[in-house]
Amino acid sequence: MTTFDDRERAFETKFARDQEVHFRIIARRNRLLGEWAAERMGLTPEETDAYAKAVVQADFEEAGDEDVIRKLAGDLTAANVDISDAEIRAMLNDKAAEARRQFIDSAN
Incomplete structure (x- = not known):
């Protein structure tokens, strides 16, 4: 039975790691998107940083990308x-x- 338990734990660990990587990539994407939009709006560097953080936070409102796009x-x-x-x-x-x-480059 330990072989099956070990496999199950390995799959659970891989799933958790994959979810963490996905979350980090989406958060980074939203930050980059916020920086792009801030540039289009002509914001200062300080305002750009705050706006990019606000875009990352906006993604927590609902599942999917529609909240960020909106x-x-x-x-x-x-x-x-x-x-x-x-x-x-x-x-x-x-x-x-x-x-x-960027995520792949930072992992290497």
Whole structure:
């Protein structure tokens, strides 16, 4: 029975690690997305840092990416930046790839 118990523990450990990695990559993606949006809005470096943190926090409102997209769209529109949801979604994908690369580079 210990072989099965060991396998079960190994799978549980791998699952927990995979979830942690996913969370870190998504948080990094949201931070990069916030920095991009802050640049588009012309925020100062201090404001950019605070805004990027706010975008990361916005992702905890509901499951999925819609809460982040809604925040960015609303804030960019309020700052008179002409942007579509499609552009935000495309940047979300770009920043996800960048965050994944950064995570892999930092692990090596």
